[in-house]
Amino acid sequence: MRALTALIVTVAVVVLLARFETEPPRTFNPNSALGPVKTPRALAKQIATPPPRRSGEGTRSFLGPAMTTPFSAIQVRAFFTGRKLTGIETVLLSGDGPHTEALNARAEPILRESALEAGDADVDVVSGATSTSEIWLDSLQGAIDKARRRG
Amino acid sequence: MGMPVTATVRDPGFDPRALDAAFAELRAVDARFSTYRADSEVSRLARGELAPGRASPLVQEVLARCEALRKQTGGAFDAYAGGALDPSGYVKGWALQRAAELIDARELCLDGGGDLVLRGGPWRVGIRHPLEHGRLCSVLELGDGAVATSATYERGEHILDPRTGRPARGVLSVTVTGPELATADAYATAAFAMGAAGPAWTAGLDGYEAMTVLEGGRVLCTRGFTGRSPRAHVVVRAKAA
Secondary structure, eight states: OHHHHHHHHHHHHHHHHHHOSSSOOOOOOTTOSOOOOOOOHHHHHHHHSOOOOOOOTTEEEEEOOOEEOSSEEEEEEEEEETTEEEEEEEEEEEESHHHHHHHHHHHOOOOEEEEOOOBOBOOSEEEOOOTHHHHHHHHHHHHHHHHHHTO | OOOOEEEEEOOTTOOGGGGHHHHHHHHHHHHHHOSSOTTSHHHHHHTTSSOGGGSOHHHHHHHHHHHHHHHHTTTSSOTTTTSSOOTHHHHHHHHHHHHHHTOOOSSEEEEETTEEEEESSOEEEEEEOSSSTTOEEEEEEESSEEEEEEEOGGGOSOOEETTTTEEOOSEEEEEEEESOHHHHHHHHHHHHHHGGGHHHHHTTOSSOEEEEEETTSEEEEOTTOOOBOGGGGBOOOOOOO
16 A cells, blocks of 8 residues: 555656646646645755756756655656656655665656657767678778788 | 677877787687687587586686576576577676776777777767667767667567567667676666566666667666767768868
8 A cells, every 4th residue: 555655656746747848837636635745854955956967959857846755755857858758857766764765666767768869979989789790890801901902 | 709899098108009918808708608619618518518517717707697697687688598508698798898907098998899898988978779770869978887788770680588589579779887898788688688678677777777769769768877869969070072
């Protein structure tokens, strides 16, 4: 039952974000008994200074309200490209005691989601092997052969 | 092991001869672990000519790590995936990590077929796009650590799920970053084999972060994965007249 509560917290926050367009949300999931709760003092500093975040071009981020249950607190940052929700980052997730940790472990993970992009960037190196490895070798061999011919 | 290995060193005044020991180590590991050489220790083990308990300490170390990873991944990473012993999926990253340790440089990128050991930096690492040839789907800036990507690319389905013996489905590519390459590579292979269940599994990894590209173009990243859009890094190249 408590695990379910933790899951509902996550769902409530995600539902909240799904409705989140250009303004901070003022409504909450009507099916949930959860509402915004006063921030516990121990957590206030963390909330005031969220980790710096670099966002991509045309992406805006919004910090959601800190939500608490008797066992934990959670706050998320949402990333939007235009009006589309493109990512979710948990910036706060805490509580007291092993019980809470177990619940949190079950309520997590929140994975950031985005759409597959394609681009050309100036990079030092590329990760991801392909059959081009063989072509790469062939090409290198060709270059070596050419260099040899030119002596 | 049939892969190109490239070392990039940025230290000024670096003597390329300092790479010799690293490449000698790669050849030595290949001689010991290759499944293509009939006389390698792994081939002798696979044929049953050598008892596991009598294998060299290095081979025992690798086999123990492969077994730990098999358990940790619920069998999605398995050095016996094809029936016979083939620890190549672990040995490749392990060998690169060992080779990197032999290179006395502050700024190093060791690239083995698209799997990377990084030192110093930051290094700008592009993640190869799983569908569009020659393009990138993400860009990372990383210092010390490792990057491994498992993908099918243009070859088609070639990563088998050891648990079913059939090609893994649902995933186009998995990139894992973390402190150590062999582990990152094994995690990427396992997450790929898990298919749609892979991203949630990667979110529970300790010290490693992952990006999974699913069929259909959804991209799921763990919280600490720092990849950014390749569009934010577009470079206009001057065309030669």
